[in-house]
Amino acid sequence: MNARTAEPSIGGTIDHILSVLPSLIPSAQRVARICAERPEEVAEMSGADLAAAADTSAATVSRTCQALGFQGFQHLRMLLVRDLGAAARATRSREAGTAGWLHSIAEGAGDILRTSLASVDVAAFEAAADAIVAAPRVLLVGTGASGPAAQAIALKLTINGRPCEAPVDGVSQQLTARVLRPGDVCIVVSSSGGNAVTLAAAAAAVEAGATVIGVTSFSRSALAEHSDILLVGGARFQSWDQGAVGAGLVQYLLLSVLQLAVADRMDGDDAERARWAIRDELGAIVAEPSDPDDDSATTVS
Template sequence: MTPYKSEPPLGGSRAHIKSMFPSLVRSEQRVAQLCLDSPETVARMSVADLVARTGTSPATIVRACKNMGFDGFQHLRQVLLRDLGAAARDGLHDGEMGATGEPGSSEHLVTGIFSRAAHDIRGSLGSLDFAAFDAAVKAIRTGGRLVVVANGASLFPAQSLALRFLASGVGCEAPSDIVSQHITAKLLSERDVCIAISDSGMNSFTIGSARIAAERKATVIGVTSYAKSELADLATHTLVAGAEFHSWNDQLPIGNIVQMLVLTALHAAVTADSLDVERARSAVFEEVLHMVENPE
């Protein structure tokens, strides 16, 4: 498994903390939650202040910071201050990026969803390890068989990725049922690659296929929202993004937007600067055009 980096990029502290949140114990989660709810408050606090505010201990504060991927409390404060300054500079306060129109109107609803999504997408890369991304790209480019497994809400992004690869001339399988996923994973070898997609990183069916692929010595690329999850633990390379979306409007499948963007970027990086890919795309275009012009 590739090591997880501890320095979120500019503006990425919230997404980074969100991606680590489920792996923290309850007392550590109180520290993390305060960082998410009131980063400006935590940035001005001392360890003693944070202990009093969260009802924890100095040791818990240090442990929480370490488990969130920071060197310690001062490192956490520095990152929070950095991102607060960047937000103030760029005018990204909640009040400045809100919905338009009268509350209760369709305009208010739609613009509110889009403005919040746009803001959160910008921050979602705070948890993505680009070294792991590059390693995943190399593994797919140099590997043999390519299989994508996913279930539930992650199934559509998986199917879309497989179609993109096929349309680019890259052989890719994406079985849609659990039995086929497990059988396909069982037939992989150490030259092959399995991309396992699970938003929570805990889907037992997807984990089962990924574990079988890992046992077969295949390279497992895990795509998830959480850096410390079962999928992240067993993956060779883990791509983490999207945890920020779980803090609002859970009835909307907005988290899949980040999955789609990460997978689209993965496909683009794998197929970049390839003459074979360009020839395949041309052939696919001609076939689709023929289908459209000559419907049966």
Template sequence: MSMDLAPGGVVPHIRSIIPSLLPAERAVAEVFLERPADIVEMSSQQVADAAGASRASVVRTCQSLGFGGYQQLRVLLARDAARALPTQERSADGPFAIVTETFAHVGESIAAMTALLTTEDVTRAVSALASAESIVVIGNGLSAALAADTDARMRSLGLRSHAPTDSIAQQVAVRLLTDRDVALIISGSGATSASTKAAQAARERGATVVSVTSFARSTLAAASDIALVVGMRDLSFQRELAVTSRIPHVILLEGLMAALTDALGDRASAAMAATLEVISGNLGE
């Protein structure tokens, strides 16, 4: 079941259903009602701990309330919370000042972007990609463009890569992978169901799953062999959904391409030369 509630309707809906719930479900629903703003940033296990229930009870409660699952409830609560937030104040005045202030904010966020990256994870990711027989790159929604760009970049390095854009095609592609292949999956929230399903299916086939996301406790990170977690300073799940920023992911992927170029050596040089030859033959005068 999937809810289609009007903005601002999530909490009233839960309140109207709660009397009919079983005791364990009612305890979970009470947490939803008492801490709606916190729920946006909490994992299902954290909600379970707060309610004195199991993680399975959290999922069942969401379904009993008519939601498709906990992730859908979080997204709808984030939507409702965003409506209640005042418009973000800026110290800058005018378009040019706002643009330059944005550059400054990105610069100030660099340390936060790399805080959760580890030498081991980055090294493993580059090694897996460099040695893979084939690579499937997946991104949905606002991550689709990053997936397409990354796919093109890897092919220019001589890697066998493709990035299906249709969710069904993605599911088929990962089911054709083997333990010699890699699935590279990009999702800011880490909660997109199509991307998570692809990660799970790829792991079932024995492929190495490398994810790029902003949240370490996301469902995508949990379904990955290697989770590369990067985000902006002060990034929350709510802001990731409402004011999505792909800047950290773009920089990370750019870094991975540079590391791959180095790891592949002559193979990458030869492939890049062939790519440039094709490009030069398609440039106008």
């Protein structure tokens, strides 16, 4: 049972359940999955009803709720009822054709984003921002589908006056992590928390004594074991298409908020001068005319 009772913010109960679900034993996973996938039905169930639906015992239902961080089934049920009431709205049928996909995917991603940060621990988030500001050196690590979010936030941090490194390939990430020092920060981004290449870099950072900030969708993943500070967000993917869109957006959203928190902590004349110097340089690069006949001309996209 978790030491701290879970009390997700409004709309975040299912996200919290899904963030813990992979770490549960099979019988508990069945209970948790029914709660996440059929909350309207669970809201009308008793503990015995849920046990029968999951083909397990009432004792397993109780232990599952506690393993998820809730006081018991009635506490979990109350939170699901709360969230269902808050989310009640008219359902619009999907239009046919391209317009239908535009609306459907946008609405699905919006639903994911709306509650995606409910499972982020505020104290951990504050500690992560403080560590990044104080670190002599910051490394961003992310491969595969998590790579774009890591690269984008590395650039935003640099523009805001917090220089950082973000090698693109996994080998460079691991080698760079290995030469970090105590006090340095390694931000490791992996939605699944189980990417072997990313975990190798995280392990190298741990061995080097750096502070590892894990950004993932699952609270008890392999990445959690390597992280000094864990930021968990966005485990709810209703379907492959919405999930494929939502996963990257959630990572970018969470890292963007972290970047804003870091920038806020860096307020001061020196930080502001650094930010303006970088922005001026960026503006000069974008505005610089290029000669189409000059092979050395650089195109900025």
